[in-house]
Amino acid sequence: MNSFSFSIVDNDVLIAELLNYYCENSKQLNLLNSFTDGNLFIDYLKSGTEVPDVVIIELKLTTIKVVDLIAFLQNEYPNVKIIVMTSVYKPEFIGSLFRAGVNAFISKSISVTYLIDILKEVNEKGFYFTEEQLDIMKNQISSKVPKPIVNDNEKLTDREIEVLDLICKQYTTNDIAERLFITKRTVEGHRSNLLLKSCTKNTVGLVIWAMQNSILDFNKYEVFY
Numbered sequence: 001m002n003s004f005s006f007s008i009v010d011n012d013v014l015i016a017e018l019l020n021y022y023c024e025n026s027k028q029l030n031l032l033n034s035f036t037d038g039n040l041f042i043d044y045l046k047s048g049t050e051v052p053d054v055v056i057i058e059l060k061l062t063t064i065k066v067v068d069l070i071a072f073l074q075n076e077y078p079n080v081k082i083i084v085m086t087s088v089y090k091p092e093f094i095g096s097l098f099r100a101g102v103n104a105f106i107s108k109s110i111s112v113t114y115l116i117d118i119l120k121e122v123n124e125k126g127f128y129f130t131e132e133q134l135d136i137m138k139n140q141i142s143s144k145v146p147k148p149i150v151n152d153n154e155k156l157t158d159r160e161i162e163v164l165d166l167i168c169k170q171y172t173t174n175d176i177a178e179r180l181f182i183t184k185r186t187v188e189g190h191r192s193n194l195l196l197k198s199c200t201k202n203t204v205g206l207v208i209w210a211m212q213n214s215i216l217d218f219n220k221y222e223v224f225y
Contacts, residue, residue: 003027004053008034009041010068010085011062018112027118038064042072051077054103055121059086059093067100074101078201079201081122085115094136103204104128104166120204125170126203130180138211138218154197163190165216 008016016034019069023029032052035041043180045051055073059066067086071078086093097105103122104116121128129137156164158195159180160162166176173191177184195201198209210216 003030005030005032005050006054006056006119007032007041007052007124009033009038009055009056009061010056011060012058013034015056015085015108015112015115019115020118022112029119036063038066038069040079044078052080054081054119056083056119059084060088064116070097070100070102072200081123081126081202083118083128088125088134088139091132091136093137094133098137098204098208101202101204103202105133118131121170123170126167127170127207134218137208156194156197158189160197161215163187164194164206164210167191167194167203167220168210 008031010016010116013036016031017182020031020034023031028196032045034051035044038057041055041183057066063067070082070084073082078101082100082101083104083106084097085106085108087108094105103126104118106118106128110118113144117127137220162180163176166179173181173184173187178186180187194206198206200206200209211218
């Protein structure tokens, strides 16, 4: 696995301290910085310094609405993957958060080692779903379907459907390339075409689009971790 950096935006500094302790001896994870104020995180990004690969955001920030921070990241830094974490986990938030572009929604009650595993999963594969979350989303995101495929140029090819299926199974680019006997560049080309045809911005949006439009049978996807 390649190394990657992440930031934390949380009212409580304890999680940042714990993660920093775990990352000190890690060659893969780099805790870039942490903020208790979401506006300061935005100022940091605007300063033009290093942008994290992943950011962990507390759902109940006191200085900025989390939906506004997510929207800012989606518009200005779409490549930054977002993990929303909360001490009051409510399933009814799942659909709207993933539809907004969040890559994972987790409870603060999990262990630090489990959180690190999720961080790696999100960075490498683009999203993290549990089986329960997948079942809930099937009901929560059925409305407001994005722009459908309307002409032959927008229809998915058989190869694109193969790639989409493997993306939904959380295969990495390398895994897909090896499984389909194609190059990583070809996989990325198919991924770009899928995003274009689905009018989505990231992997999570692509998976949700496939679910909404019944492109794949999501009953066969049991667990996403």
